[in-house]
Amino acid sequence: MEHSVQTLVDAVSVGSLYALTALGIGLIFGVMRLINFAHGELITFAAYALLALFGLPVPVMLFGAIAVAVLLALITERAAFRPLRSADPTTLLISSFAVSFFLQKLLILVVGSRLKGLDFLPALGRQVELMGVRLQLLQIATIVVSAVLLVGLTWFLRSSRLGLQMRAAAEDFRMARVLGVRANRVIAMAFALSGILAAAVSCFLVVQTGVVQPRMGLQLVVIAFVGTVIGGLGSLTGAALGGFLVGAASILLQALLPPDLRVFREAFVFVAVALVLLFRPQGLIPARGLKERI
């Protein structure tokens, strides 16, 4: 009983991290039809910001990680994606690979490719007892913070003027512009939000693994991207759900598969993904009224 609750909480916490990552990707796809593989580097750079600021008070480190991820997101938008805004999605996709590789190699050039240990917030490694079940504090923190970010983002998109403009732009960007919605502002806001989400994911990833390395964000993004696809590209609810399902499924498979099949758990996840796409090619929650970009 205790073990299955622990597994479930673990699955929910890992699922939350993937949901946040998938949301970051989904936000940008929504307004720009760009699948931003460089989202992984936002996560990586935020982790290196934590490393650089190690020893300073925790709030300073957190602020530094968020600032670096947001700034980097805004810079990549300005330098790489804005000039290509009217290009077709394939061009955007390829340029996002270029940005991703460039940032990765830049990091290797400057700080080297070796893993570096980083003992960030060791207190989160403690076990706590909740209703008779021993759980890791980190998992609970991950779930709570993810939930807060999800609620906050939903509130922003539903209740603020800029949030409404972002939703309109995601559905029909040209019509939104005809009504006076500023493309630059909406897109910059989407990138900034994706930076905040990336920084949050980065912090939890660092606490969980205790290391930083230049490729740490990429693996996460590839899996989260699969999540946005099965959730339904262009739908934010779909992205969050898809990311969550893929993350949670991999943890549950790890726990439920017979030991000699566990090494193949990714294969099982992707078979499930293939099946979802076979029966629901538009994803679990297809985007409504998706229109061509500007």
Add this chain to the structure above:
Amino acid sequence: MSAPLLQVSGLVVRYGAVTAVRGVDLAVGEGEIISIVGPNGAGKTSLVSAIAGIVPAASGSIVFGGKSLAGIALEDVVAHGIALVPEGRHIFASLTVTENLLLGATVRSDADGVRADLDRSFTMFPILGARRRQPAGQLSGGEQQQLAIARALISRPRLLMLDEPSLGLAPAVVDQVYVLLRSVREQGVTILLVEQNAERVFGLVDRVHVMSGGEFGLSGTAAEIKTDPRFDAAYFGVHMHEASSGAKSEP
């Protein structure tokens, strides 16, 4: 006579090698209601899109309220007082009726005024009031057209441009839309109305331009155009001299 609200001179619109608008001159005076009629592919939508800033003008000038609109970003046009009800309506299907209307007020900063205009929209378009919390995608075609018009009006435009507002609507619904346009007109909004169906516009508008092959073939008051024997020729794009002198034989 004072300068017209909208003055388009020698406007040319090109898409690659295709020229959609070939040097059109158009003047719309304050408070007027002008229609451009013509068949599919005549260049009507390109003309309106160029005025709205959606497509660039290859040459020519667009002056609105005394200011040139050359090189203005698409999202700045509405702030100058031009609102567009595009062909196909382009309402935001996943957003509620109220949210669609609020987006129409993007350029306004007077929150109280917007709220008052929102209530006014619901009075003028009762069906939108009844469905204000529903996703716009659930509205019928005619209701969506009303929403698109209400959304354009809430920016308080000086010029309202409508591109084929009757397209895809049942005749009875088109009648309703035209009744609405009449009341919009009575509020003093200047209207530029593009239609394929010329018969529809005659009862509503002051002047009509018949467009074909990217040019105005015939222009005049609604009463003149309605009875002009050259109308069919202009509408279907036969040049005037050819129409009047009969088919010319090639030398």
